[in-house]
Each structure stands twice: as structure tokens, then as C-alpha cells.
Amino acid sequence: MTTHADPTTTDEQAPYAPEHTPRLNWSAHAPEVLKAMLRLDAAARKGLDPKLVELVKVRASQINHCALCVDMHSKDALAAGESVERIIQLSAWEESAHFYTEKELAALALTEAVTVLTDGFVPDAVYERAAAHFEEAELAQLIAAITVINAWNRFGVTCRLVPGHYRPGQHA
Numbered sequence: 001m002t003t004h005a006d007p008t009t010t011d012e013q014a015p016y017a018p019e020h021t022p023r024l025n026w027s028a029h030a031p032e033v034l035k036a037m038l039r040l041d042a043a044a045r046k047g048l049d050p051k052l053v054e055l056v057k058v059r060a061s062q063i064n065h066c067a068l069c070v071d072m073h074s075k076d077a078l079a080a081g082e083s084v085e086r087i088i089q090l091s092a093w094e095e096s097a098h099f100y101t102e103k104e105l106a107a108l109a110l111t112e113a114v115t116v117l118t119d120g121f122v123p124d125a126v127y128e129r130a131a132a133h134f135e136e137a138e139l140a141q142l143i144a145a146i147t148v149i150n151a152w153n154r155f156g157v158t159c160r161l162v163p164g165h166y167r168p169g170q171h172a
Helices: 031-045 050-063 067-079 084-092 102-115 124-133 136-158
Strands: none
Touching (some): 050 067, 102 124, 102 136
């Protein structure tokens, strides 16, 4: 079943590129890891606003170039009541700050710092900004949610998992 546009040829439009095949269906070969990841993901989301979690997941997935996770979490964000406009603006959230609350901006900055550790570390200013908007328990959950989506991204990117087939809530 395909959820993306019909790739038929018209006079005005060339056909879409063919869908690639995944390198590996890792979850079929590591079902216990999948089960553990699903439990970890559910635990990391506890106590957090579902729309905030999806924004964080989309942004980390954009940074990591995980097409499957961008597809999945954009759809889940829409299903959770997030607006198309705010999802579209995520890739330029710093220039589109007026679309987000200060708390969301702090979460997005923390998401970027935790996701791009190759820059060295999570800067104190970014951490302190997040700590000013989240109670400690909620901040711990947010850090866990960011960490978990980064792990999911590594599976998706490494195995070249195919976007476009996910239905919102499919893995809930």
C-alpha cells in the first residue's frame, strides 16, 4: 500500500523515481531489540505533551536525514493535532520562532544540541534554557525522548527504511 502520490505519467509531469528497497529489515532479525525499543520509546514519552514529542522527533529526524522517521512523525504530529504550518517550519525553526512557544523553542534547541554531538557537547546555555522551561522530571523525559528518536534514526538511516507507507498510530 502506498500513501504517497500516484506515480503515473502525465503530459505535464514525469513519473516519480522508483521506491528503493531497504537494505535490511532489522526488526525481523532482532525482534527483541524492537520490543525493547518500543518499550523505551513509550517510557520516554510519559509525562510529555504528545505534540511537543512529535515536534522533537520530526526535528531530530530531519537533522539525521531519516526519511522514514520524518514521514512517520509528521503524520503522528498531524494526528495529534499539530498544524501543517508548524511542521513545515521545523527545518527553519530559529528563523520561524514566532510559530512556537518559548518552551517548544527550548526543546528544539536541546534536540539539536543532543542530536549533533559532533559539535562537541550540549552547551550550558542550551541546557539552562531547557531547564528554565521544564521541571527536572519532565526535562529528564525530554532528554530520553530525544535520545530514543536518535536511536530510531540510526536504524532507519543505516537500513535505508522506506518512507511513505506509515499510518498514524500504527506503532502505538
